[in-house]
Structure formats: C-alpha cells, structure tokens
Amino acid sequence: MRVFIAGMDGYLGWSLAKYLALGGHEVGGADAFLRRSWVAEMGSDSAIPILPMPGRLDAFAAREGVRPRFWELDLRDSAAVRDAIAAFRPDAVVHLGECPSAPYSMMDADHASFVQANNLQTTFNLLYAMRDAAPDAHLVKLGTMGEYGYGHVDAPIPEGFVEVTMQGRRARIPYPREAGSWYHWSKVHGSYNVSFACRLWGLRATDIMQGIVFGSRFRDEDGALATRFDFDEAFGTVLNRFCCQAAIGEPLTLYGVGHQKRGFLPLGDSMRCLELALTNPPQRGEYRVFNQFAEIYDLTGLAHEVKAAGDRVGLSVTIEHIDNPRAEREVHGYEAAHDNLIALGYEPSLDLRGEIDRTLADLLPHAARIRRHRDALYPRVTWRGGADDTQPSVEALAFEA
Amino acid sequence: MRVFIAGMDGYLGWSLAKYLALGGHEVGGADAFLRRSWVAEMGSDSAIPILPMPGRLDAFAAREGVRPRFWELDLRDSAAVRDAIAAFRPDAVVHLGECPSAPYSMMDADHASFVQANNLQTTFNLLYAMRDAAPDAHLVKLGTMGEYGYGHVDAPIPEGFVEVTMQGRRARIPYPREAGSWYHWSKVHGSYNVSFACRLWGLRATDIMQGIVFGSRFRDEDGALATRFDFDEAFGTVLNRFCCQAAIGEPLTLYGVGHQKRGFLPLGDSMRCLELALTNPPQRGEYRVFNQFAEIYDLTGLAHEVKAAGDRVGLSVTIEHIDNPRAEREVHGYEAAHDNLIALGYEPSLDLRGEIDRTLADLLPHAARIRRHRDALYPRVTWRGGADDTQPSVEALAFEA
Numbered sequence: 001m002r003v004f005i006a007g008m009d010g011y012l013g014w015s016l017a018k019y020l021a022l023g024g025h026e027v028g029g030a031d032a033f034l035r036r037s038w039v040a041e042m043g044s045d046s047a048i049p050i051l052p053m054p055g056r057l058d059a060f061a062a063r064e065g066v067r068p069r070f071w072e073l074d075l076r077d078s079a080a081v082r083d084a085i086a087a088f089r090p091d092a093v094v095h096l097g098e099c100p101s102a103p104y105s106m107m108d109a110d111h112a113s114f115v116q117a118n119n120l121q122t123t124f125n126l127l128y129a130m131r132d133a134a135p136d137a138h139l140v141k142l143g144t145m146g147e148y149g150y151g152h153v154d155a156p157i158p159e160g161f162v163e164v165t166m167q168g169r170r171a172r173i174p175y176p177r178e179a180g181s182w183y184h185w186s187k188v189h190g191s192y193n194v195s196f197a198c199r200l201w202g203l204r205a206t207d208i209m210q211g212i213v214f215g216s217r218f219r220d221e222d223g224a225l226a227t228r229f230d231f232d233e234a235f236g237t238v239l240n241r242f243c244c245q246a247a248i249g250e251p252l253t254l255y256g257v258g259h260q261k262r263g264f265l266p267l268g269d270s271m272r273c274l275e276l277a278l279t280n281p282p283q284r285g286e287y288r289v290f291n292q293f294a295e296i297y298d299l300t301g302l303a304h305e306v307k308a309a310g311d312r313v314g315l316s317v318t319i320e321h322i323d324n325p326r327a328e329r330e331v332h333g334y335e336a337a338h339d340n341l342i343a344l345g346y347e348p349s350l351d352l353r354g355e356i357d358r359t360l361a362d363l364l365p366h367a368a369r370i371r372r373h374r375d376a377l378y379p380r381v382t383w384r385g386g387a388d389d390t391q392p393s394v395e396a397l398a399f400e401a
Numbered sequence: 402m403r404v405f406i407a408g409m410d411g412y413l414g415w416s417l418a419k420y421l422a423l424g425g426h427e428v429g430g431a432d433a434f435l436r437r438s439w440v441a442e443m444g445s446d447s448a449i450p451i452l453p454m455p456g457r458l459d460a461f462a463a464r465e466g467v468r469p470r471f472w473e474l475d476l477r478d479s480a481a482v483r484d485a486i487a488a489f490r491p492d493a494v495v496h497l498g499e500c501p502s503a504p505y506s507m508m509d510a511d512h513a514s515f516v517q518a519n520n521l522q523t524t525f526n527l528l529y530a531m532r533d534a535a536p537d538a539h540l541v542k543l544g545t546m547g548e549y550g551y552g553h554v555d556a557p558i559p560e561g562f563v564e565v566t567m568q569g570r571r572a573r574i575p576y577p578r579e580a581g582s583w584y585h586w587s588k589v590h591g592s593y594n595v596s597f598a599c600r601l602w603g604l605r606a607t608d609i610m611q612g613i614v615f616g617s618r619f620r621d622e623d624g625a626l627a628t629r630f631d632f633d634e635a636f637g638t639v640l641n642r643f644c645c646q647a648a649i650g651e652p653l654t655l656y657g658v659g660h661q662k663r664g665f666l667p668l669g670d671s672m673r674c675l676e677l678a679l680t681n682p683p684q685r686g687e688y689r690v691f692n693q694f695a696e697i698y699d700l701t702g703l704a705h706e707v708k709a710a711g712d713r714v715g716l717s718v719t720i721e722h723i724d725n726p727r728a729e730r731e732v733h734g735y736e737a738a739h740d741n742l743i744a745l746g747y748e749p750s751l752d753l754r755g756e757i758d759r760t761l762a763d764l765l766p767h768a769a770r771i772r773r774h775r776d777a778l779y780p781r782v783t784w785r786g787g788a789d790d791t792q793p794s795v796e797a798l799a800f801e802a
Contacts, residue, residue, distance in 0.1 A: 167556035
C-alpha cells in the first residue's frame with residue numbers, strides 16, 4: 001500500500017519509512033526538520049549521529065534498492081500539504097508530525113501555545129488534504145497513553161471509549177481524559193478534532209494511544225541508516241535517557257519517589273503495531289482507538305534493569321532520586337487494556353533485557369557525544385513554574401472517584 | 402472590584418466595560434480590533450455604527466465621568482498581556498478575546514487552524530499572566546452551550562460535570578462534549594486547558610457556557626456609546642440576524658427544517674450574569690461551570706416572534722427555509738440546567754417581545770447600512786465543504802445512547 005508519513009525525519013518517522021519500505025510498501029513522506037531544531041534549542045543533539053535526509057535516502061536506496069519519496073515542507077503550510085497528498089495519492093497517512101514533548105510545552109506561555117497550535121494545525125492540514133484529495137485514505141494519528149492520565153486505580157483504562165450509566169441511561173462515551181501537560185492536552189484536543197472530522201466528512205482514522213517507545217533500532221543496519229536517539233529532558237523519554245546516563249557514568253535519575261507506572265514498547269513493536277493498524281483499516285466514517293504498548297513497567301524497576309545491563313558490560317551505574325519537576329503521582333496503580341492490536345496479531349515483545357543490552361551497545365561508541373550534552377539530561381523545566389505555593393496536591397489532578 | 406476585560410472592543414466586551422463601570426467597578430481592558438477586520442473579511446460591517454475605541458472612551462468619560470483603562474495589544478503577545486495584567490493588578494479577568502464564529506472556523510484549513518490557535522493562545526497568555534502577576538485573580542472564561550452539543554434528548558444537560566457509574570464505580574466526570582464546529586471545539590479545548598491550569602497552579606475560574614446573546618443595548622444611551630451589532634453569516638447570531646433581515650425586508654432564513662433549539666439571553670442578562678459570577682468568585686484552585694441563558698427557544702418560534710414584531714411596526718416580514726449549510730440536527734429535544742446563576746440571584750428576563758421590539762427600533766434607522774451588506778446575510782460557508790457524499794448522517798454526530 002502507499003503510505004504517507006508526516007514527520008518522516010523523526011525517531012519514529014524515519015524508522016517507519018524504512019520498516020514499511022522493507023515490507024514492500026510504497027513510502028512517501030514530509031518533514032521540515034523542526035525536531036532537529038527543538039533538540040538544539042534544548043542544548044542537546046541525537047546521541048547517535050544521523051545523516052541529513054538526502055543522505056539517509058541515498059544510503060537506503062543504495063542498500064535496499066528503493067527510495068522513499070520525500071517532500072521538504074512545513075506541515076503548517078496547508079497548500080503544501082494538500083499538494084503533496086494530491087501528488088502521492090496515499091492509501092494511508094501516518095501523522096507523526098507533531099511536537100511530542102511535555103516539558104517543551106511546559107516551558108512558558110509561548111511554548112504552550114506553540115505546541116498546541118503546531119499539533120492542531122498540522123492535524124487540520126492533513127485532515128483537509130485528505131478530505132479534498134484522498135477521502136478514502138486512512139489516517140493513523142499518533143496520540144499517547146498520557147491522554148488518559150494516571151489517576152485511575154480501580155479499573156483498567158479501556159481503548160478510547162467506555163460504557164457508562166449517566167442520568168439513568170446507558171451511553172458509550174469517550175473515556176474521560178486527564179492529561180498532565182499542555183503537550184498531552186494537545187493530543188486530547190487533536191483526538192476530538194479527528195473524531196469530529198470522521199463524523200463530519202466520512203474520513204476513517206485510527207487514533208493510537210501509544211506508550212513510551214524505547215530502543216535504538218528495529219533490526220541490524222549500518223550507521224548511515226540510524227534513526228535519532230534523544231536523551232535531553234524534553235525529547236528524551238525515560239528509558240532511553242536511563243541508557244544514555246548509564247553509558248556515560250551519570251546516575252539514573254528518578255523523579256521523586258520514582259514509582260510512576262507507564263506502558264512501554266520497543267521501537268520494533270511500535271513499527272509492527274503501526275503496520276497492523278495500516279493493513280487493517282477501519283470503515284469510512286469510523287474513528288477507532290488503539291492502546292499501543294507491550295507492557296507496563298514501574299520506573300524504579302526499569303532503572304534497576306538498566307543498572308543490571310550496565311553491570312553486565314562492566315559499567316558502574318548508580319540510581320538517584322531528584323526533585324520531581326512535574327506535577328504527577330509518584331506511586332500509583334495502573335492498568336490499561338491493549339486488546340485491539342493483539343486481536344490483529346500483535347505479539348508484544350517482552351525481551352526487555354535484550355532490548356536494553358542492544359541499546360546500550362549502540363550508545364557506548366557515542367559516549368563522548370552524550371557527555372558533551374550532559375547538562376541536557378537534567379530537568380530545568382518545572383510544571384509549577386512561577387506559581388505561588390497555594391496549589392492543590394497532585395491528588396486534585398485526578399477526577400473525583 | 403478591578404476587572405480586566407480581554408476583548409473590550411467586541412459586542413459583549415464594550416457592553417461589559419460600560420456595565421461594570423456604571424456599576425462602580427474599576428474597568429481595564431485590551432483589544433487589537435481583530436473582530437472589526439474579521440467582519441470586514443466577511444464583506445460586512447456592524448449594522449449599528451460604532452466609534453473607534455478612543456472615541457468610545459471619550460464619549461463614556463464625557464457622559465459618565467469615568468474612563469476605563471485601555472491597552473491596544475494583541476492578546477497573542479504573551480509579554481504584552483503579562484505587562485498589562487501586572488500593571489492593572491485585576492481582581493478578575495473576563496476573557497472575551499476569542500474568535501467567536503463557527504462558520505468562520507469552517508471556511509477552510511487555515512481558518513480552522515486560526516480559530517483554534519487564536520483561542521488557545523489568548524487563553525494561555527491570560528493564564529500565564531495571572532499565574533505570574535495576579536495568581537489570586539478570578540478568570541471568567543466565555544465558553545458556549547454549544548460545547549455540549551445538541552444530541553441529548555433524554556435528560557437535561559447539567560452544568561459542566563455529571564455523576565456516572567463507570568466500570569462499576571461512581572465518578573464525577575466532565576459532561577461528555579459534542580461540539581459541532583471547529584470553533585465550538587476550540588472552546589472545549591480551552592475549557593480543558595483552563596481546568597488543568599486551576600488544578601496545576603491553584604488559579605480560580607468560572608467557565609461560562611453561554612447561550613446565544615441578542616439585542617442591541619442593555620439600557621438607553623446615545624449612539625456614540627453603541628456596541629457593535631453583526632448580522633453576517635459568520636459573526637451575526639440567529640436572532641440578531643432575523644432582526645436585520647426584518648428591518649430591510651429580506652426574508653428571515655431558517656436553516657433546513659428550522660426546529661433547532663438553543664438557549665438564548667438578552668444582552669442585559671449576559672451583563673448581569675457576568676457581574677454575578679464576578680462578585681461571587683470560586684475558591685483558589687476551583688474550576689466551576691455556569692450554564693448562562695434565560696430561556697430555550699425553537700428557531701421557528703423566534704422567526705415568528707420577529708415577524709410579529711415587524712407587523713407591529715408596519716413591516717412585511719416573510720420566513721423562508723434554505724438549505725442548511727451546517728451539519729446539525731434540525732428537529733430535536735433540548736433541555737439544560739441553569740441553576741448556578743439563578744442560585745446567585747439571576748432572574749431571567751423573559752420579555753422576548755419587548756427585547757425584539759427595542760432591537761428592531763434601533764436597527765430601522767440603519768436599514769441602508771444593512772442593505773449595503775445584504776449578501777452577507779446568506780450562508781456561503783458549508784460544513785461539508787469539499788467532502789464527497791459518503792458521509793454518515795447527522796445522527797452520527799451524537800454519541801451513542
């Protein structure tokens with residue numbers, strides 16, 4: 001099938017371009033390389049060196065004999081997006097062209113506005129381009145498990161919708177969202193917009209509530225094909241950051257008590273799940289939600305796994321607790337369904353140890369690069385910001401049970 | 402009390418500035434006059450002539466002896482907003498600085514993005530300014546009854562929250578939103594953002610789910626003090642538009658079958674309700690929702706009221722049904738609670754006939770102005786846009802019962 005990847009230069013975007021092309025799909029994509037500049041703004045860089053897009057495409061074509069099509073364009077430019085979609089005539093569009101960082105969105109008013117406006121605008125431009133030039137195509141929109149929040153201890157979080165009794169009648173409603181940052185709320189807002197577009201224009205969409213992706217690759221390949229690997233406070237996610245900390249002898253930093261629980265999945269699982277969503281599209285007018293993760297882990301447990309992996313290669317790894325820059329529960333129960341993808345054939349990879357070992361091995365040759373940006377590992381952005389100290393406790397972040 | 406009005410040049414903003422100043426409150430405000438340019442973009446103008454802001458302020462000062470403070474600034478400029486809030490040190494901020502038009506938001510991808518980004522950014526800038534410079538102040542945020550949608554026939558829409566049984570437990574959750582345009586969704590997104598800011602930073606906010614405001618004034622006053630009165634398809638709301646159509650001998654245009662039901666309130670009731678919200682603030686950290694309307698009317702019934710008002714002054718008024726440019730139910734039940742404001746002392750004005758008579762009398766001297774922009778009365782923006790014809794019916798716009 002023909003798949004258009006919005007945000008093809010990113011961690012998931014470049015991985016998906018390769019994965020789908022290797023799987024025999026015809027791949028096109030677009031990017032304006034904003035992610036590279038956002039990470040630079042955070043004083044950091046990809047731990048693993050990456051080529052500019054032309055070099056990536058050349059290397060892939062030389063190795064595999066196929067060359068994904070690429071449009072260098074800003075997804076906020078509605079006319080450019082429409083023209084690219086009209087030219088490529090995709091069967092599916094994967095929307096990875098959003099700013100994916102909670103801390104980046106919490107820096108100040110301008111970053112809050114930027115993240116929400118960017119994420120909504122790129123989504124609108126894809127929705128309108130599909131309406132006008134590819135109305136039968138399937139939109140795969142990346143959301144996050146963080147849309148649901150983490151205040152739920154009594155019952156598993158379902159996939160998108162929930163049956164309730166409300167005012168004396170049964171109803172199926174969107175599961176109440178409880179995001180914890182402006183970034184996460186931007187994904188909630190986007191989910192509502194996509195859902196409305198499906199109802200209004202008969203588009204079809206899969207909204208992926210994804211867990212935290214980790215790892216440096218989905219198969220063996222040479223360095224010219226590497227995808228980016230971030231570790232800064234804004235664009236590095238927790239397990240990838242732990243691996244970078246281990247690689248350079250810095251302590252693994254847990255935020256606060258450190259028993260936050262999150263859904264995780266290796267990079268290869270993310271690719272496999274996205275391909276399953278793509279090859280099993282919903283009906284016209286249907287908006288469906290998949291929860292996409294392999295397993296739920298406690299962050300303290302993950303830190304100990306990374307420490308053990310470091311021990312196996314002779315590193316001396318320590319674990320430290322630092323003040324939590326976020327407003328979040330640090331000890332909580334957490335369960336979530338992820339049946340939809342499993343019903344389509346997804347077999348979660350549970351080889352956490354092997355994934356961490358491979359990631360660490362990929363990072364060790366680049367320890368000097370990471371060390372040059374060591375400061376970026378530590379949080380400077382705080383959720384409370386300039387607020388005075390009369391805020392309610394984080395318990396108030398959850399809806400009332 | 403000191404009240405800062407974001408969007409002080411608008412239909413509600415200028416009215417509120419006068420109303421609160423007459424009530425002995427200290428008023429400040431800001432505007433960049435975007436509403437004037439949006440209406441010009443629609444090929445229209447205020448039916449009743451209005452002065453530029455300096456003239457308005459001069460006329461009010463000459464008549465009443467007090468002069469509201471005014472900052473000409475773009476609410477999308479975070480530093481300017483913060484400086485104004487820091488200088489004025491308000492007890493409350495009323496946020497009327499959003500783009501309030503559903504059709505404007507449905508024109509194309511760029512207008513969709515503009516409306517959502519503008520409305521979220523102006524809200525962020527006020528929230529951050531309050532966090533940093535006025536953390537004890539009360540935000541009164543204007544939302545719309547349209548956030549809830551109109552698919553609910555079995556039970557009254559509550560005020561913001563609802564008790565449900567979900568996954569075997571009782572929970573109080575935000576009432577599921579079902580907006581019908583990108584504009585209405587922008588208000589939903591804003592509601593979630595404001596609610597999160599209250600929980601995160603301990604701000605206090607009242608989110609007003611307002612019905613459709615109508616009428617040309619809240620008291621007798623000379624023309625130099627008039628507030629704007631729009632009738633174009635995007636910024637004119639239905640009852641005000643009917644009055645303009647009657648004033649120039651154009652038919653009153655119902656969209657489709659024409660039995661849409663909506664909450665309405667006269668301009669003076671809107672002012673009274675906002676003052677009640679301001680003088681009865683919530684606690685620090687509290688986010689509360691008021692449904693603000695006087696009465697629910699069927700649009701066909703309103704058309705007949707306007708026709709009768711026209712008959713009383715010798716006009717010959719006809720009623721026509723035209724193709725509905727929107728995707729919405731045209732015949733439906735509708736009930737909604739509005740107890741919170743009534744508990745604070747709000748007595749809904751039910752003098753619909755008198756309000757329409759007064760409005761028509763204010764408009765008749767300006768019939769030539771309205772006639773010059775006659776084309777703007779008729780809808781050109783459609784909800785379906787370029788979509789092909791495989792969309793689901795409007796029944797699909799409601800969540801499943």
